Amino acid sequence: SAVISQKPSRDICQRGTSLTIQCQVDSQVTMMFWYRQQPGQSLTLIATANQGSEATYESGFVIDKFPISRPNLTFSTLTVSNMSPEDSSIYLCSAGGAYYEQYFGPGTRLTVT
């Protein structure tokens, strides 16, 4: 298994600003993912963070809005750019050796005012 930490745990941001969320894994992992979860709802995959190459984004999510970095096998960041109230959500990072063995971080609770 892997232990995932995320920073910040929560934030309140003004519209038009950007927030970068950090995800740290306690061991080297092959795969890292970023999800969005509205309160009381399911998880929606934003993108797969690929080490050494550009992230693979899901339909409805674009790099300009959600730039992702993955500089090494234990760390990734997700930036939520030019935020609007619709971006208020929980952002979750997951990691693992394979897509079917994902371990999740505690999430970042973002409120945009």
Place this chain on the structure above:
Amino acid sequence: GQQLNQSPQSMFIQEGEDVSMNCTSSSIFNTWLWYKQDPGEGPVLLIALYKAGELTSNGRLTAQFGITRKDSFLNISASIPSDVGIYFCAGQPKKTSYDKVIFGPGTSLSVIP
């Protein structure tokens, strides 16, 4: 795109009762996963299923990969208060060209002491 349906949407049961929930899809899945999410936390992987017909247990939890590969079931025996949470099924659709999973909408479980 592919969607997963979970039923029931929510359950209220007495402590000690057994619980059954299921997850269905209109398309075939290669892998079925069951996660549990506690309030304010990220999902935790409970059971992973890889073959049609597979039955796997994890303590009081038992899950099965449906023969048709379009469904999966999760049973919890002798429920206790700490079983409270949201249970998500997830899976990899057969036609997915790269590694990712999609999540169902979740089943909310409440246990009455």
